[in-house]
Amino acid sequence: MRIYNVVGYTLLILHALVSAFLAPPHLxxxxxxxxxxxxxxxxxxxxxxxxxxxxxxxIAHRALEFKGWFVKSTTLLCNAVAIYVNPRSWVNRHRHHHAFSDHDGDPNKLGADGFWKTLSLCLFPYKCQFDLARDSIFETWPMRLASSPGFAVAAQASSYAFVWALVSDWVYALALWFSVRLVGLWTNMMQNYWTHDRRFGARRYDDDDNAMNIGDWLPVTATFSACLQNNHHHYPQFLRLSHAADEYDFGFQVARLMKSLGLVRASNTGGRLPAGLDLKELGF
Ligand SMILES: [Zn+2]
Structure with a gap:
């Protein structure tokens, strides 16, 4: 079994053990x-x-056009009760990541950075040189609120309070809160480390970066397909991260479901099938 799967399944088992054996008597x-x-x-x-x-x-690639209310409400929900990720900073960092992939200027990882360095960069990334996130949606009040330093601090407390309200035990709530963040850190490392190191995964395109495709079930499902990095870096504006009909693409299946619910549609660039792909149709 590949090391990234070993780490992923180990963290899931650890979370199950924490959930079961640290549970208070009433549970x-x-x-x-x-x-x-x-x-x-x-x-x-x-x-x-x-x-x-x-x-x-x-937002970052403008491949999908979501309903504005869905973007703003999901942003507030995720940051307040799930895991806080500053939306404006993330989009800015991600655009730097594509502009300078694995080279000077990439906030996520330089070509020579190893496992532990990349792990620390997940929490404290390299500084971005430019402001590449001037999208009008970041001027709306929910996105300004979610991008503010005060909200970043309050969100840690509110996400913990959410778990505490579920389980009524502060130590157990803290253990669950921390454990899911370890799993979250692993999904972050799938994208920033394991799919940006040529020793792991496979390449469809020989581009000037270290982006790799990892197509195993657990990483693809956990990251909503964000571990198909080699495909994605080659055609970053294309809404599919899978570039063949037989490539497992959980994120695309979710996007199709959201489209059927009227939450999203393809943008002009996102829905355009690049020439020379193994895919015969977009399938969206
Ligand atoms: Zn991207």
Whole structure:
């Protein structure tokens, strides 16, 4: 089994153990396990809609056009009760990441950075040189609020209070709050480290960066397909991260579901099928 899968499954098992065995008496191990799993699924779903779908393909690459109310409400929900990620800073960093992938100027990782350096960069990235996030949506009040330093601090307290309200035990709530963040850090490392190191995954395109495709079930499902980095870096404006009909693409399936619910549509650039792809049709 690949090391990134070993780490991912280990963290999931650890979360299950924490959920069951640190549970207070009124929940018991069985009730604790159910609460812990549901809490993790909730975080995965909300953060998956917010980061890889809305911030990434919606705002940063303008490949998907979401309803404004859906963008703003998901941003507030994810940041207040799930995991805080500053939307404006993230989009700015991500545009730097594409402009300077694995080279000077990439805030996520330089070519020579190893595992521990990249892990620390997930929390304290390199400084961005420019302001590449001047989109009008960041001038709306929900996005200004979510991008403010005060909200960043308050969100840590409100996300913890949310778990505490679920389980009524402050130590257990803290353990769950911390454990899901470890899983979140792993999904961040899937994108910033394992799919940006040529020793892992595969390449469809020989570009001047270290972006790789990792197509295993767990990383693709956990990151909503954001680990198909080699495909994505080659055609960053294209709304699909899978470039072949048989490539598993969970994020695309979710985007299709959201389209059927009227929440999103393809942008002109996002919906244009690049020439020379194995895909015969967009399928959106
Ligand atoms: Zn991208």
């Amino acid at each position: 018991g191990p069985g009730g604790g396990l159910v609460v812990g799993v549901l809490y993790l699924l909730f975080i995965w779903l909300v953060a998956g809609l917010y980061l890889p779908e809305i911030l990434h393909m919606g």
